[in-house]
Amino acid sequence: MKRITLGHGAGGTLTSDLVRQVFLHHFMNPYLEALSDSAVLPPGDGDSATSLAVTTDAFVVTPIFFPGGDIGELAVFGTVNDLAVAGARPAYLTASFIIEEGFAYADLDRVAASMARAARRAGVQVVAGDTKVVERGSCDGLFIVTSGVGRLIPGVSLSSARVLPGDCLVINGAVGQHGAAIMCARQGEDFGTSIRSDCSPLAGVLETLLVELGEGIKWLRDPTRGGLATTVVELAESAGQCVVLEEEAVPIPDDVCGACEMLGLDPLYLANEGKVLIVAAPEATPRLLALLSEAGQDQAAVVGQVATSQGMMGSWGAGAYLRTRLGGTKTLDRLTGHQMPRIC
Amino acid sequence: MKRITLGHGAGGTLTSDLVRQVFLHHFMNPYLEALSDSAVLPPGDGDSATSLAVTTDAFVVTPIFFPGGDIGELAVFGTVNDLAVAGARPAYLTASFIIEEGFAYADLDRVAASMARAARRAGVQVVAGDTKVVERGSCDGLFIVTSGVGRLIPGVSLSSARVLPGDCLVINGAVGQHGAAIMCARQGEDFGTSIRSDCSPLAGVLETLLVELGEGIKWLRDPTRGGLATTVVELAESAGQCVVLEEEAVPIPDDVCGACEMLGLDPLYLANEGKVLIVAAPEATPRLLALLSEAGQDQAAVVGQVATSQGMMGSWGAGAYLRTRLGGTKTLDRLTGHQMPRIC
Numbered sequence: 076m077k078r079i080t081l082g083h084g085a086g087g088t089l090t091s092d093l094v095r096q097v098f099l100h101h102f103m104n105p106y107l108e109a110l111s112d113s114a115v116l117p118p119g120d121g122d123s124a125t126s127l128a129v130t131t132d133a134f135v136v137t138p139i140f141f142p143g144g145d146i147g148e149l150a151v152f153g154t155v156n157d158l159a160v161a162g163a164r165p166a167y168l169t170a171s172f173i174i175e176e177g178f179a180y181a182d183l184d185r186v187a188a189s190m191a192r193a194a195r196r197a198g199v200q201v202v203a204g205d206t207k208v209v210e211r212g213s214c215d216g217l218f219i220v221t222s223g224v225g226r227l228i229p230g231v232s233l234s235s236a237r238v239l240p241g242d243c244l245v246i247n248g249a250v251g252q253h254g255a256a257i258m259c260a261r262q263g264e265d266f267g268t269s270i271r272s273d274c275s276p277l278a279g280v281l282e283t284l285l286v287e288l289g290e291g292i293k294w295l296r297d298p299t300r301g302g303l304a305t306t307v308v309e310l311a312e313s314a315g316q317c318v319v320l321e322e323e324a325v326p327i328p329d330d331v332c333g334a335c336e337m338l339g340l341d342p343l344y345l346a347n348e349g350k351v352l353i354v355a356a357p358e359a360t361p362r363l364l365a366l367l368s369e370a371g372q373d374q375a376a377v378v379g380q381v382a383t384s385q386g387m388m389g390s391w392g393a394g395a396y397l398r399t400r401l402g403g404t405k406t407l408d409r410l411t412g413h414q415m416p417r418i419c
Numbered sequence: 420m421k422r423i424t425l426g427h428g429a430g431g432t433l434t435s436d437l438v439r440q441v442f443l444h445h446f447m448n449p450y451l452e453a454l455s456d457s458a459v460l461p462p463g464d465g466d467s468a469t470s471l472a473v474t475t476d477a478f479v480v481t482p483i484f485f486p487g488g489d490i491g492e493l494a495v496f497g498t499v500n501d502l503a504v505a506g507a508r509p510a511y512l513t514a515s516f517i518i519e520e521g522f523a524y525a526d527l528d529r530v531a532a533s534m535a536r537a538a539r540r541a542g543v544q545v546v547a548g549d550t551k552v553v554e555r556g557s558c559d560g561l562f563i564v565t566s567g568v569g570r571l572i573p574g575v576s577l578s579s580a581r582v583l584p585g586d587c588l589v590i591n592g593a594v595g596q597h598g599a600a601i602m603c604a605r606q607g608e609d610f611g612t613s614i615r616s617d618c619s620p621l622a623g624v625l626e627t628l629l630v631e632l633g634e635g636i637k638w639l640r641d642p643t644r645g646g647l648a649t650t651v652v653e654l655a656e657s658a659g660q661c662v663v664l665e666e667e668a669v670p671i672p673d674d675v676c677g678a679c680e681m682l683g684l685d686p687l688y689l690a691n692e693g694k695v696l697i698v699a700a701p702e703a704t705p706r707l708l709a710l711l712s713e714a715g716q717d718q719a720a721v722v723g724q725v726a727t728s729q730g731m732m733g734s735w736g737a738g739a740y741l742r743t744r745l746g747g748t749k750t751l752d753r754l755t756g757h758q759m760p761r762i763c
């Protein structure tokens with residue numbers, strides 16, 4: 076009998092297959108089929124209103140408190156960021172809590188306080204909630220599911236269909252910190268690193284970019300589960316373009332590299348929760364980098380491009396490729412198997 | 420150290436305390452403070468649009484397949500019904516799945532198919548989702564969290580502030596079936612009852628009532644966790660009125676009564692998922708009952724009223740009371756402790 080494996084939840088190939096074979100198959104509708112982080116919905120009948128963006132995420136991260144954040148903050152920022160990369164201004168969150176019998180009341184209070192702080196920082200309100208308690212052993216401590224509702228920023232049109240040869244791939248800072256922080260925290264204190272999650276809200280800076288650069292911004296996605304590499308694969312597939320990631324250009328902190336070497340992980344596949352991959356028109360890219368720098372995102376960098384027919388990669392056809400540090404080029408794949416369960 | 424108990428999730432006194440002490444305390448805002456099943460949110464800046472209603476619910480029911488429904492159908496109807504009792508027309512759902520490693524792929528497919536059928540029946544689309552898989556033993560099979568977005572039906576103003584002495588309490592059918600079906604299913608096949616959950620969508624019939632009766636409908640709530648009794652207590656507290664439930668008038672099927680006697684349960688505290696408690700102006704009540712009957716809700720009944728100062732109860736002050744079958748009157752309390760964990 077076919078059974079669900081940890082890989083089905085890892086954000087890579089198996090997750091993608093499961094979503095298509097089960098959920099898309101049954102729920103088929105154009106909003107879900109876009110397979111983006113948020114569904115963008117039309118205004119209602121007779122509304123002159125803006126479109127809505129809606130998203131949901133389940134958070135099962137372990138440990139629930141980790142260097143640089145906790146499950147509550149992660150839930151708020153993760154949901155806000157999914158709205159932000161859809162070009163929406165986050166407005167409202169809902170939060171459902173599934174709690175194991177015996178969970179410490181003080182820890183729940185600490186998580187709720189952290190969510191409230193995160194919500195204030197991100198400019199959203201938690202307007203509805205639900206609480207379920209299951210018997211000891213029926214869940215692992217605390218799971219939180221947040222959903223978000225936002226309103227599309229007027230004039231924004233983000234779409235992989237607008238991604239064209241020559242466009243630049245920009246990341247707003249160093250990658251791998253959230254995933255590395257969780258994996259190191261699981262090793263215990265003796266592991267001796269001080270890597271902190273990059274968990275932070277993106278909505279403010281993305282709204283600035285969208286307003287300032289308009290159509291110069293083509294596509295946004297936050298590289299969470301599956302990491303930057305999987306996000307680049309999704310971009311290439313969705314746009315039907317040849318997309319090249321330059322390994323050497325990707326900012327990865329030394330301590331993240333060190334931890335990855337010890338733990339046998341690839342930082343390009345590590346989850347982030349304060350990062351966004353931006354596809355920008357080449358002429359908009361210098362101003363984009365300047366705006367990111369002004370916003371304090373000082374490790375922002377161009378990490379790749381959509382290949383043109385004139386360049387070396389022109390004849391390679393659609394797909395995602397990695398130009399390695401050593402100068403070789405290889406096909407980039409989605410995360411396969413389960414590099415890291417319960418990272419978010 | 421204070422710890423979370425099953426009672427904190429049962430929908431009664433402990434749940435209410437937890438929500439106030441932890442979640443309301445930290446997330447404080449007028450939408451959440453209403454403590455209704457859905458938050459009703461204003462249209463956005465410059466919108467001429469209708470208000471939105473937003474809700475969320477976690478479903479941890481066990482067993483996941485039960486007579487009359489399954490966790491997927493329950494999630495869809497539960498969420499749709501929370502929007503409907505807020506006076507909204509349900510439009511969109513999101514669904515997050517937390518799945519235990521080793522869960523049968525075919526069962527997940529069956530649940531998704533059931534959700535899709537339920538969504539079609541309720542006229543909503545599942546527009547966004549998320550899937551997480553946790554290690555064997557870290558959750559019990561499958562949890563589903565659904566959130567819903569609806570649009571307020573124009574002209575509707577439901578509020579406990581509009582509930583006045585003389586108003587009638589109407590239930591749309593027999594109570595206790597969902598809770599009894601789950602509890603009997605847990606006893607195994609030998610238990611020998613054939614009680615089926617009443618799991619069904621309310622949005623269509625409630626929209627008809629609201630459009631036809633307008634301000635004649637004062638307040639709506641679906642008596643899920645905590646049952647009809649807890650809902651009446653919530654009504655009395657929220658309205659600041661003396662509310663009397665007539666035990667003899669409450670339709671309870673014989674098999675539900677029988678199962679309750681064997682299992683030591685009180686049917687007034689059993690969860691429902693296709694029932695609604697309606698507070699109506701006395702002059703609207705005959706037409707309300709006729710409309711419910713036309714909609715096939717043929718066990719609909721007046722089960723109580725808001726006491727007037729002329730009546731026997733007039734001097735008792737605000738609160739919820741039960742006039743028992745034997746003619747006595749007692750204070751009605753919320754569910755205390757955990758009559759039934761994981762009923763939804």
